[in-house]
Amino acid sequence: xxxxxxxxKELRDKTxxxxxDCKKALTEANGDFDKAIEILRKxxxxxxxxxxxxxASEGIVLTKLLDNETTGIIVEVNCETDFVAxxxxxxxxxxxxxxxxxxNQPANITELLSQTFNGKSVQEELTAIIGKIGEKIxxxxxxxxxxxxxxxxxxxHHGSKLGVLLVVDDVKSEVxxxxxxxxxxxxxxxxxxxxxxxxREEVPEEVIEKEKEIYxxxxxxxxxxxQILDRISEGRLNKFFKENCLFEQVSVKDNxxxxxxxxxxxNTKHSSNAKIKLFHRYHxxxxxK
Numbered sequence: 001x002x003x004x005x006x007x008x009k010e011l012r013d014k015t016x017x018x019x020x021d022c023k024k025a026l027t028e029a030n031g032d033f034d035k036a037i038e039i040l041r042k043x044x045x046x047x048x049x050x051x052x053x054x055x056a057s058e059g060i061v062l063t064k065l066l067d068n069e070t071t072g073i074i075v076e077v078n079c080e081t082d083f084v085a086x087x088x089x090x091x092x093x094x095x096x097x098x099x100x101x102x103x104n105q106p107a108n109i110t111e112l113l114s115q116t117f118n119g120k121s122v123q124e125e126l127t128a129i130i131g132k133i134g135e136k137i138x139x140x141x142x143x144x145x146x147x148x149x150x151x152x153x154x155x156x157h158h159g160s161k162l163g164v165l166l167v168v169d170d171v172k173s174e175v176x177x178x179x180x181x182x183x184x185x186x187x188x189x190x191x192x193x194x195x196x197x198x199x200r201e202e203v204p205e206e207v208i209e210k211e212k213e214i215y216x217x218x219x220x221x222x223x224x225x226x227q228i229l230d231r232i233s234e235g236r237l238n239k240f241f242k243e244n245c246l247f248e249q250v251s252v253k254d255n256x257x258x259x260x261x262x263x264x265x266x267n268t269k270h271s272s273n274a275k276i277k278l279f280h281r282y283h284x285x286x287x288x289k
Contacts, residue, residue: 057284060091063154069176071145072154073165076140084137093129093137100112109139147167187279189252200248215236
């Protein structure tokens, strides 16, 4: 298939690789963008091969905690321009959506849009705000998390373009207040360091195998002996876990410890068994899954 100049430019913007390298990678990948990035990583041509993401939408991320911080909700509402994202009309609509999710607790976006809140149809309110503002506006995603025996913590970064919801299970009621500062720090860690998983055990096998294959190929091109390629790839895989798994990341508040160390220290001090269950990290530039 013919590779366009726009495709080459987009790949170059995402990876930092040279134009010719990008064109060759796209040609070899038959236009498959993700495959082309993988090819560039293996060839070492990319300065810093980044995950391909859609262009950032504008909008706002909002959160709310309920039920003595055992329930948390996070929503993302999008528009086309930053000017609209800062307008009162858009912010009021986004808060209407948050309150509708809090009240109705729908299962998905389709169900949310079919509901009413405060006597108003959610779908009709969406249609009305689009007509008034004149931009495409959409409710792109939301999550509702509950932990009856735990703690839900939220964090919204300045500007409301990035938000985090963190769930910790098995929290004894008598240590809940003491745990909140730590979970706030961990929520900010998630915002800053962008982990993909909580624990290495959650990383899909196909992701691990792809990473190992890339590391072996890089080591091979560096001239390393074939018999030690597996050992090298395993070592680099541990670095991958430390970068991408929250529990193993170095704490941004105390770089002598990992996030896991901080949880273990808290549990030892308070004779508790608090455990990170999951998190949601919503950022306007992220590809929606």
